[in-house]
Amino acid sequence: MVIELHQLKKKRTGASLSSISSTSSEELSIPVEPLQKMAPAKLYNELLPLKLSFEQLKQNGYPFWCSTSSQAVFAATANNKKDWAAPNDFYRKCSRCSKGFYLNPDGTANAQKCVYHHRAKWDPLTGKKHLPCCSAKPGPSTKGCLVEDRHVFSQSWEDTLWEFVVSPQAKGKDDHRSNKVFALDCELVHTLNGLEVARVSLVDMKGKVLLDTFALPVFEVISFNSTFSGVTEKDMESAISLEACRLQLFQLINSETLLVGHSLESDLKALRLVHHNVIDTAVLFSIVDPSRSYILKLSLQNLAKKYLCKDVQSEASGHSSIEDSHTCMELLATRHLLSVKL
Ligand SMILES: [Zn+2]
Ligand SMILES: [Zn+2]
Numbered sequence: 001m002v003i004e005l006h007q008l009k010k011k012r013t014g015a016s017l018s019s020i021s022s023t024s025s026e027e028l029s030i031p032v033e034p035l036q037k038m039a040p041a042k043l044y045n046e047l048l049p050l051k052l053s054f055e056q057l058k059q060n061g062y063p064f065w066c067s068t069s070s071q072a073v074f075a076a077t078a079n080n081k082k083d084w085a086a087p088n089d090f091y092r093k094c095s096r097c098s099k100g101f102y103l104n105p106d107g108t109a110n111a112q113k114c115v116y117h118h119r120a121k122w123d124p125l126t127g128k129k130h131l132p133c134c135s136a137k138p139g140p141s142t143k144g145c146l147v148e149d150r151h152v153f154s155q156s157w158e159d160t161l162w163e164f165v166v167s168p169q170a171k172g173k174d175d176h177r178s179n180k181v182f183a184l185d186c187e188l189v190h191t192l193n194g195l196e197v198a199r200v201s202l203v204d205m206k207g208k209v210l211l212d213t214f215a216l217p218v219f220e221v222i223s224f225n226s227t228f229s230g231v232t233e234k235d236m237e238s239a240i241s242l243e244a245c246r247l248q249l250f251q252l253i254n255s256e257t258l259l260v261g262h263s264l265e266s267d268l269k270a271l272r273l274v275h276h277n278v279i280d281t282a283v284l285f286s287i288v289d290p291s292r293s294y295i296l297k298l299s300l301q302n303l304a305k306k307y308l309c310k311d312v313q314s315e316a317s318g319h320s321s322i323e324d325s326h327t328c329m330e331l332l333a334t335r336h337l338l339s340v341k342l
Contacts, residue, residue, distance in 0.1 A: 034333060034337070035047070035205055035329075035332065035333045035336050036205050036206050036333060038205075040179060040180055040181070041179045043181050043205060044179040044180065044181055044258060046336070047181055047258055047260075047279060047332070047336075048258065050279045050284060050332075050335075051258060051277055051278060051279055052276075052278050052279070052280055052283060054276075056280075056283060057276060057278070058075040059075070060263075060265055060280065060283060061074055061075070061083075061265045061269075062074075062264075062265045062268065062276070062278065063164060063265070063268055063269060063273070063274045064274060065164065065166050065274045070162065071161040071162045071164065072161045072164035072272070072274060073161075082155060083154065083155060083156065083194075083269065084155065084156060084157070084158045084160070084161060085155045085156070085157055085158060086158050087157065087158065087159070090102045090103040090104070090105065090107075092151070092153040092155055093153060094114055094116075094151035094152060094153060095152050095153055095154050095190075096114055096116040096148070096151070096152055097114050097115055097116040097144060097151065098140075099112075099114070099151060101151055103192070107157075107192055108192065108220075109150060109151070109192060109222065111149045111150055112149075112150065112151055113147060113148075113149065114147065114148045114149070114150060114151045114152070115143065115144035115146070115147050116144040116146055116147075116148075117131045117133050117134065117136065117138070117142070117144050117145055117146065118131060118132045118133040118146070118227070119132075120132075120138035121299070121301075122299075122302070123302075133145055133146060148223065150222050150223070151222075152190035152222050152223050152225070153190070153194060154190075154194045154195050155194045156193050156194035156195070157193055157194075160193065160272065163272045164272045164273065164274055165246065165272065165273060165274070166255065166273075166274045166275075167250070167253060167254055167255040167257070167273065167274065167275045168250050168254050168255065169254060169255055170254045170255065170256050171254075175254060175256075177251075177252060177253050177254040177256070177257055178254060178256040178257065179256065180204075180252075180253070180257050180258070181204070181205060181257070181258040181260060181279075182202050182203065182204055182210065182252065182253065182257060182258075182259060182260065183202070183203045183204075183259070183260040183261060183325035183326065183328045183329045184200075184201070184202055184259045184260070184261050184264065184267060184325065185200075185201050185203075185261055185262075185267060185321040185322075185324040185325040185328070186198075186199065186200050186201075186266075186267040186270055186271060186321060187199040187229040187230060187231050187321045188225070188229060188266070188267075188270050189217060189221055189223065189224050189225055189229055189231060190221070190222045190223040190224075190225055191217045191218075191219040191220060191221050191222060192219040192220050192222065193217075193218065193219035195266075195269075195270050196215075196217035196218065196219065196221075196242075196270060197215045197217070197242055197245070197267075197270045197271055198214060198215055198216075198217060198224070198229060198231040198235070198236075198239070199212070199213070199214050199215065199229070199230075199231055199235070199321050200212075200213050200215060200245050200249065200271070200321070201213075201321035201322045201324075201325050202249065202252060202253070202325070203322060203325035203326050203329065204329075205329050205333075207326050207329065209322055210252055211248055211249060211252060212321070212322060213239075213240060213245050213248060214231070214235045214236065214238055214239035214240070215239055215240060215241070215242045215245040216236060216239035216240065216241055216242070217242075218242065221233075230320050230321075242271070242272070245271075246271065246272075246273065249271075253275075255275065255276070255277065256277060257275075257277060258277050258278070258279060259275060259277065259278050259279070260278075260279045260281070260325075260328050260329060260332055261278070261279075261280060261281070261325070261328055262280070262281045262282050262300045262303075262324065262327075262328055263280065263282040263297065264278050264280050265280075279332065281300070281303065281328050281331050281332065282297040282298070282300075283297070284331075284332075284335060285297075285298060285303050285307075285331065285335070286298070300312065300324060300327055300328070303327075303331055304327050304330075304331070307331060307334050307335075308327070308330050308331065308334065310327070310330075312324070312327050
């Protein structure tokens with residue numbers, strides 16, 4: 001999509017929640033070369049300043065590689081979320097109903113009633129939270145309106161840290177994968193090893209889909225989370241292993257490729273991949289509350305509504321990793337048009 005400048009002017013009138021640098025409407029009336037029309041090398045150089053710094057990668061929980069122990073390591077994030085469970089730690093907390101429970105000593109899970117609401121959504125225009133599933137008021141006191149027969153969780157076994165790989169190095173100066181900018185998005189499903197990848201998509205700045213593959217989770221699937229992932233059991237018929245999926249990805253990216261995504265650390269963790277050339281739209285559009293020094297990341301859905309006047313992730317069939325990738329690129333194009341100093 002090519003964003004019209006008059007649209008941007010209109011949007012900027014009500015813009016109150018971004019770190020977008022200020023640009024007057026007079027400046028916006030001067031045409032700027034849209035990112036979608038730039039040659040790949042120019043696009044890369046134009047966007048390189050937006051990549052996360054080493055500190056930002058650490059602060060936002062991106063994986064790092066520790067060569068002495070041959071494993072991925074993570075700096076503790078602000079909310080100190082525990083992503084990895086030691087071999088003797090069978091305690092898990094359900095990501096839907098927040099109830100604590102224990103896995104069996106063989107790592108399996110018994111059926112236990114999970115009563116929950118879908119996660120509350122925050123509306124930046126009203127500043128209020130609401131539940132997308134029912135009319136109950138968000139908060140721990142209201143009884144869930146949905147029931148499943150098993151709990152789900154995001155923690156993976158610690159052994160997984162040894163399964164990480166680092167994006168391949170460039171093969172010389174003419175490596176076609178270098179100097180490229182692509183949006184990456186994965187759809188994740190709940191398994192007995194936390195969140196695993198079930199679909200991987202890679203899209204370029206023009207919206208062309210370069211990769212869209214279903215990946216077969218290694219552990220037993222507890223929930224395909226189809227409402228959000230859009231992935232169903234039937235999709236697994238054409239799925240390939242995560243390793244094969246990563247090899248397909250490495251045909252297109254190397255460690256120099258700029259990957260764009262929204263909270264891409266979750267996708268990289270699930271892909272068991274260490275990659276540091278990243279533009280994260282959740283960080284790029286985050287809001288700093290000066291009174292509490294608190295950084296608020298907006299959902300992709302809220303950002304799309306605010307800056308692209310577009311409803312995403314609203315299909316009855318759930319999210320689409322292609323749509324999400326494309327939305328990240330559109331946000332980046334908008335951000336670029338708004339921040340160009342002429
Ligand atoms: Zn539960
Ligand atoms: Zn509900």
